[in-house]
Structures are given as structure tokens and as C-alpha cells.
Amino acid sequence: FQLPTTVSSHxxxxxxxxxxxxTLFQTIAAPASVVWALVSxxxxxxxYKPFVRSCRIIDGQANQVGCLRRVDVASGLPASYSxxxxxxxxxxxxxxxxxxxxxxxxxxxxxxIMSLHPNGGNETVVVETYVIDAAEANxxxxxxxxxxxIVKLNLRTLSxxxxxxxxxxxxxx
Ligand code: A8S
Numbered sequence: 024f025q026l027p028t029t030v031s032s033h034x035x036x037x038x039x040x041x042x043x044x045x046t047l048f049q050t051i052a053a054p055a056s057v058v059w060a061l062v063s064x065x066x067x068x069x070x071y072k073p074f075v076r077s078c079r080i081i082d083g084q085a086n087q088v089g090c091l092r093r094v095d096v097a098s099g100l101p102a103s104y105s106x107x108x109x110x111x112x113x114x115x116x117x118x119x120x121x122x123x124x125x126x127x128x129x130x131x132x133x134x135x136i137m138s139l140h141p142n143g144g145n146e147t148v149v150v151e152t153y154v155i156d157a158a159e160a161n162x163x164x165x166x167x168x169x170x171x172x173i174v175k176l177n178l179r180t181l182s183x184x185x186x187x188x189x190x191x192x193x194x195x196x
Pocket of ligand 1 (some may be wrong): 074096103129173
């Protein structure tokens with residue numbers, strides 16, 4: 024898979040010495056429109072993020088850049104909630120970005136960008152790149168390993184939910 028040059032800067036961030044970053048890929052057997060409907064719904068991350076218990080917009084208008092959501096996560100995690108800002112929502116290029124601006128967790132200065140790429144047939148490649156400050160008591164490797172685990176699980180769940188939706192849509196034809 025060749026990343027289009029139009030989005031390559033999003034996935035090749037310039038890092039400060041205390042930051043770490045990772046890029047994850049997920050191929051999904053569903054059309055980009057179906058995947059995009061899930062990814063771009065800033066108000067409803069629980070549709071594909073298994074740790075999210077509930078979410079509501081707490082400032083600004085839903086799905087307008089700059090709006091804030093409060094995400095409450097499942098018990099058993101090292102945090103209970105997160106405040107997140109919508110940074111990029113580009114429906115033409117299918118690019119979505121958000122940052123974490125508050126909460127009771129230890130993720131500092133987290134931001135993530137996802138881009139969707141139709142891959143022939145009815146397949147979509149999702150590329151997600153995040154940048155985060157290395158947590159105070161942890162190394163960059165530990166911080167990224169923790170975040171990788173969460174993001175990979177989200178992407179795998181996104182794949183399952185989107186494929187499920189695409190399959191159902193086909194049955195209705
Ligand atoms: C995302 C990505 C991340 C979410 C993390 C990294 C989080 O929701 C969870 C556990 C935490 O300790 C931090 O795309 C926080 O949502 C599952 C509450 C922010």
C-alpha cells in the first residue's frame with residue numbers, strides 16, 4: 024500500500040525529543056463511505072471504540088472543528104474520562120483528527136490523525152498516526168506500547184463493525 028502524497032505529511036510528524044509516535048494500518052473489507060461514517064461521527068466513538076462507555080459534546084457544535092467531547096471509559100482502566108477536541112474533519116479527503124486536552128489519565132499532549140483510502144474493490148485502508156509526550160514515569164517505548172494496544176484494538180473493532188454494516192447493506196439490495 025502506497026500512502027498518497029496528499030496525506031503523507033499527516034503521517035510523518037516532526038517530533039520533539041520528548042515525544043513518541045506510531046503509525047498503524049488496518050485493511051477493512053468495506054467501502055470507504057461506510058468506514059468514514061463511523062470514523063467521522065465525533066459524537067459517537069463508542070460505535071467502534073470498545074473501551075468507551077459513553078460520550079457527549081460539552082462545548083461547541085457537534086462535528087464542527089473545535090468542539091469538545093467528554094468520553095467516559097470502562098472501569099478497570101487507569102482512567103475514567105477524557106476531554107477531546109475535534110481538530111480536522113475533511114469529508115473530501117476523508118481525514119479525521121482529534122487531540123486529548125483533559126481528563127484524569129496520564130496521556131499528555133496526545134493527538135491522532137486518521138486517513139481513509141479506497142483500495143480497489145470494496146476495500147478500505149485506514150492509516151492512523153498518533154503523537155504523544157512520553158509519560159513522566161515511563162519511557163517512550165512504554166508509553167507507545169500502551170497506546171498502540173488501545174489504538175490497535177480500536178482499529179480491529181472498526182474493521183469488524185464496518186464489515187458488519189457493509190454486509191448488512193448488501194443483504195438489503
Ligand atoms: C483513542 C485513543 C486512546 C484512548 C485512550 C489512546 C483512553 O480512552 C483509554 C485509556 C486511558 O488510559 C486513556 O483513539 C484514555 O481513543 C482507553 C481514557 C484517554
